[in-house]
Amino acid sequence: MTGRAGSRLLAGQHDPVDDPGRAAGHRRFSVPRLVAIALVVVAVALISDQAMGATGLLGDNTLVAQAGRSFGARFLNTVVDGLVVGLIIALTSVGLSLIFGVTGLVNFAHGELVTFGAVVAWFLNAGTWGFQVALPVATVLAVVAGSVFGAGLEKGIFGPLRRRKVPNISLIVTTIGLSLVVRHVILIWFGSGTQKYRDYATQVAKDYGPISITDVKLAIIIVSLLVLALVGLLLMKTKLGKAMRAVRDNRDLAEASGIDVRKVILATWMGGAALAALGGVFQGIGFAGVSWDLGFKLLLLMFAGVILGGLGTAFGAMVGGILIGVVTQVSSLWLSTEFKLVIAFAALIIVLLVRPQGILGKKERVG
Amino acid sequence: MDFDIVRSFVDAMRSAFGTSAVLFALAGVGLNVMFGYTGLLNFGHVGSLLVGGYGTAITVNLGGPLWLGILIGITAAVLLGLLYGLPTVRLREDYLAIVTIAAAEILRLLTRSSALEPLTQGVFGIQKFADNFYDLNPFPRGSYGVWRITWDANTLWAIVVGWLLVALCVWLVWMLTRAPWGRVLKAIREDEDAARSLGKNVFGYKLQSLAIGGAIGALAGVFFAVQSQSVNPDSFQPIFTFLAYAVVILGGPGRALGPVVGSILFWFLLSFTEAVLRQAVSAGFIPDWLLTAQEVAAVRWILVGLGLMLLITFRPQGLLGSREETLIDAR
Numbered sequence: 155m156t157g158r159a160g161s162r163l164l165a166g167q168h169d170p171v172d173d174p175g176r177a178a179g180h181r182r183f184s185v186p187r188l189v190a191i192a193l194v195v196v197a198v199a200l201i202s203d204q205a206m207g208a209t210g211l212l213g214d215n216t217l218v219a220q221a222g223r224s225f226g227a228r229f230l231n232t233v234v235d236g237l238v239v240g241l242i243i244a245l246t247s248v249g250l251s252l253i254f255g256v257t258g259l260v261n262f263a264h265g266e267l268v269t270f271g272a273v274v275a276w277f278l279n280a281g282t283w284g285f286q287v288a289l290p291v292a293t294v295l296a297v298v299a300g301s302v303f304g305a306g307l308e309k310g311i312f313g314p315l316r317r318r319k320v321p322n323i324s325l326i327v328t329t330i331g332l333s334l335v336v337r338h339v340i341l342i343w344f345g346s347g348t349q350k351y352r353d354y355a356t357q358v359a360k361d362y363g364p365i366s367i368t369d370v371k372l373a374i375i376i377v378s379l380l381v382l383a384l385v386g387l388l389l390m391k392t393k394l395g396k397a398m399r400a401v402r403d404n405r406d407l408a409e410a411s412g413i414d415v416r417k418v419i420l421a422t423w424m425g426g427a428a429l430a431a432l433g434g435v436f437q438g439i440g441f442a443g444v445s446w447d448l449g450f451k452l453l454l455l456m457f458a459g460v461i462l463g464g465l466g467t468a469f470g471a472m473v474g475g476i477l478i479g480v481v482t483q484v485s486s487l488w489l490s491t492e493f494k495l496v497i498a499f500a501a502l503i504i505v506l507l508v509r510p511q512g513i514l515g516k517k518e519r520v521g
Numbered sequence: 522m523d524f525d526i527v528r529s530f531v532d533a534m535r536s537a538f539g540t541s542a543v544l545f546a547l548a549g550v551g552l553n554v555m556f557g558y559t560g561l562l563n564f565g566h567v568g569s570l571l572v573g574g575y576g577t578a579i580t581v582n583l584g585g586p587l588w589l590g591i592l593i594g595i596t597a598a599v600l601l602g603l604l605y606g607l608p609t610v611r612l613r614e615d616y617l618a619i620v621t622i623a624a625a626e627i628l629r630l631l632t633r634s635s636a637l638e639p640l641t642q643g644v645f646g647i648q649k650f651a652d653n654f655y656d657l658n659p660f661p662r663g664s665y666g667v668w669r670i671t672w673d674a675n676t677l678w679a680i681v682v683g684w685l686l687v688a689l690c691v692w693l694v695w696m697l698t699r700a701p702w703g704r705v706l707k708a709i710r711e712d713e714d715a716a717r718s719l720g721k722n723v724f725g726y727k728l729q730s731l732a733i734g735g736a737i738g739a740l741a742g743v744f745f746a747v748q749s750q751s752v753n754p755d756s757f758q759p760i761f762t763f764l765a766y767a768v769v770i771l772g773g774p775g776r777a778l779g780p781v782v783g784s785i786l787f788w789f790l791l792s793f794t795e796a797v798l799r800q801a802v803s804a805g806f807i808p809d810w811l812l813t814a815q816e817v818a819a820v821r822w823i824l825v826g827l828g829l830m831l832l833i834t835f836r837p838q839g840l841l842g843s844r845e846e847t848l849i850d851a852r
Contacts, residue, residue: 260615311830320834323562323614327770327833330763334826338819342812454626457619492634499623499630506620507608 227364232484238371238440240459240479241378246433246449247456247471248385249304249426255402255466256422259312260326263333264430264456266340268449271300271431272438273344279352289353293435297428304427307332308420333450341446348445351438374436381432382472385425389468398422402466455482455495458502464512473513529796531669537789540676543683544745545787548761549768549780550690551737556766557774558698559730560710562614564762565605565621568628569598569735571757573742575632578752579640581650590650591743598739601628602731610727622759633754646753654679654747679748686744687781690737695777697733706730707775767829773839782840795821 250264277283278292287295311332315325357368389395397418400408409415430449437452438444455478463474481501482494489497505512536542548570555561576594581587609620632641641647658678664671672680697703705726708716717723746752764787772783798817801807812820832839 254615260618262618315834318834323560324833324837326562326615326618327766328830330766331826331829331833334760334763334829335823338822338826341819342816342823346815454623457623461616461619490635492630493636496627496630496634499627502623503605503609503620506612506616510612510616 229484229487230364231366232487233480234365234367234375235371236480236483237476238374238479239483240476241375241382242433242436242440242475243452243455243459243479244382244472244475245378245436246430246452247460247475248382248468249422249428249430250456251460251463251466251471252398252402252422252468253426254460255468256398256419257312257316258322259329262326262329262453263307263336264426265449265451265453266333266336267300267304267427267430268434268437268452269337269340269446270303270434270449271296272434272444272448273340273446274299274431275435276344276349276351276438276444280349281352286352289351289435289439293432296435297431300431300434301424301428304423304425304430305420307427308423312423313416313419337447337450344444344446346446348443350443354439371440374440378436381429385429385468386472394418394421454502455498458498460512461502462505462512464514467512467514470512470514477513525800526797527669529793529800532796533789533793534670535672536792537785538670538680538684539672539788540679540683540748542784542788543680543687544741544748545765545768546687546781546784547683547690547741547744548738548765549772549784550687550694550777551734551741552762552765553734553769553774553776553780554694554698554706554737555730555734557769557776557779558703558706558710559727560614561610561727561730561734562618563621563731563734564618564759565623565625566734566738566765567757567759567761568621568625569601569738570742570745570761571625571628571632571754572598572601573739574746574752574757575641575647575742576739577743577746578647578650582647587651587653587747591747594743594746595736595739598735598742599732602735603728606728606731610724610731622762625757625759625762629754629757632757641754644754646751646756648751651747651750679744683744683748686740690740691777691781694737698777702726702729710775763829764825767825767832770829770832770837770839773842774837776839776841779839779841786840791821791825794824 246264246268249267250261253259253261253264275289275292275296278287278295279289280286311328312325315328320328354370357370359366359368387395389398397408397413398421400411400413401415401418405415408418433452434449437448442448456475459475459478460471461474462477463470463472478498478501482498485497486494548566551569552563552566555563555566573594576597577587577590580590580593585593605621605624609617612620631637633644635643637643655675655678658675660674660678662674664673665677666672698706705716705721708719708721709723709726713723716726745756768783768787769780770783771787772779772781795817798807798812798820802812802817
């Protein structure tokens with residue numbers, strides 16, 4: 155493991171222009187790359203054309219309710235809705251990105267951390283355990299539970315595996331197995347239905363100028379922005395945040411300069427899992443309600459956001475997540491809602507082809 | 522209901538050699554070429570099956586003959602492999618995994634979208650397009666098998682053809698990987714840079730591996746579609762790929778017979794535990810507060826997940842593999 159983060163960084167410092175083989179490779183692959191991009195674009199264009207014909211401008215999406223409004227107002231409202239989606243994706247994917255940055259692990263079980271938070275908050279709120287807690291308190295408790303869960307995964311599974319020097323491919327397959335286990339334990343525990351939280355079950359939208367939004371969604375936006383700003387401050391200003399970034403940049407150097415890498419990794423897992431749990435609760439409140447596969451359904455959107463912003467950086471995950479949320483939501487102004495996910499995934503693939511390091515990521519070798 | 526272990530065993534044997542085992546053996550042989558031999562982490566394998574199945578169903582639905590449909594399905598899967606292989610094979614394994622799973626999900630979402638409904642019939646899928654296959658059935662009506670493990674004539678026909686296909690594909694993979702071509706694949710799996718520095722066109726070999734693996738995967742999709750006479754977008758969920766990984770890893774990645782052994786054993790274990798658990802629940806051996814009959818299916822997936830984690834960590838070579846050969850990605 156020690157070699158991984160280091161070798162990644164070394165590869166990153168390798169300037170492609172100075173490397174004739176690499177530069178030649180780049181030229182050679184640019185043609186198929188362009189062909190593939192063109193194909194994806196054409197496909198999306200074709201579909202959008204058909205969808206327009208089939209469903210019309212308004213389609214079957216949520217905007218039917220606002221059919222009377224002007225396009226500008228509808229656009230604004232969609233952007234705000236997208237902001238809610240995007241902020242939730244941003245919250246959940248900061249952990250995904252940071253864990254990758256610090257340990258090099260692509261965690262396909264990250265969605266289950268999201269579900270875990272939503273489900274714990276639901277149980278606390280519904281009073282199944284003999285006492286009933288108001289949702290805000292339940293959310294805080296769920297976030298704490300989430301970070302304990304994250305710490306457990308690091309202490310119990312991924313830490314030991316890293317020390318065994320299990321290769322990367324095996325680790326990814328392990329996360330797949332873990333995701334199956336946790337998801338179905340939650341299925342047995344929670345049941346297969348979709349449940350709403352007891353609090354805030356019915357919401358009325360209020361008008362703020364041209365924008366109409368429910369109080370809960372407004373609260374989600376404000377709290378998410380605050381939490382994300384706090385995470386940013388923590389990363390930039392505190393000792394722990396600096397240590398995290400140092401470990402991400404070069405694990406060996408960080409260790410040599412006296413940083414307790416194990417502790418940093420544990421803190422990353424706890425923080426990432428806590429944020430995922432918070433995002434899960436918000437997803438449950440703001441959108442579909444709580445279900446056993448809530449997080450798994452978000453997983454690919456998280457990956458899309460993380461890759462768009464730049465894998466391994468917290469700010470990349472934030473920007474990418476918000477962008478994915480807004481773009482998919484706004485796309486539903488023109489396209490049928492069933493293409494929302496298609497667009498997000500297509501964006502993921504195109505970004506990987508054109509700018510694999512993402513918007514904010516450092517240029518490094520990814521192949 | 523009384524507890525009948527023999528019946529569980531019969532159920533398990535039927536599923537260990539039945540159509541699901543054939544399906545996963547075929548899908549596994551394809552995945553094995555990519556994952557087991559070349560070390561490509563393709564998490565969108567189910568996409569090839571989708572293309573194979575839908576290629577067949579749509580062609581027949583539009584009035585084409587069945588053989589043409591099968592041919593179109595497989596060709597389309599090869600093209601699909603090349604299409605997402607061309608730009609992504611250069612990416613590191615984790616990126617490849619994300620891209621392929623996203624590509625397979627795009628395909629599934631498109632087939633179930635209303636925009637493509639004239640072609641794919643949306644969420645309902647296409648049914649009853651493979652009568653020609655069952656018209657060829659040489660077995661007269663009746664029930665066939667050994668002891669209590671029996672199938673009806675049509676299922677037996679599908680199973681026999683299926684296992685013949687598996688044998689053919691295994692033989693093909695065995696011949697290919699015994700040849701220098703296969704040694705290059707293994708070299709790429711062990712150390713890509715070393716293979717490249719010896720002048721091997723790593724990019725080209727990886728593409729070929731994706732194309733061949735995709736073609737075999739498409740064949741699995743065709744088998745699934747023809748055997749069940751139906752295709753439906755939601756049969757092609759990402760979890761299928763993960764189960765195929767479990768099959769390949771159980772049998773032994775990088776061994777021609779690995780997926781076959783893996784698939785038989787996987788379905789035996791899965792069906793056996795399910796049957797035993799169901800009977801134990803209904804006989805009252807397992808209290809209701811712990812597990813109800815509906816939850817038994819979820820327990821199966823928990824066991825699959827646990828098995829996957831334990832196998833890949835403690836015995837990555839599976840049943841048939843050799844330890845030295847499976848240091849995948851030994852950095």
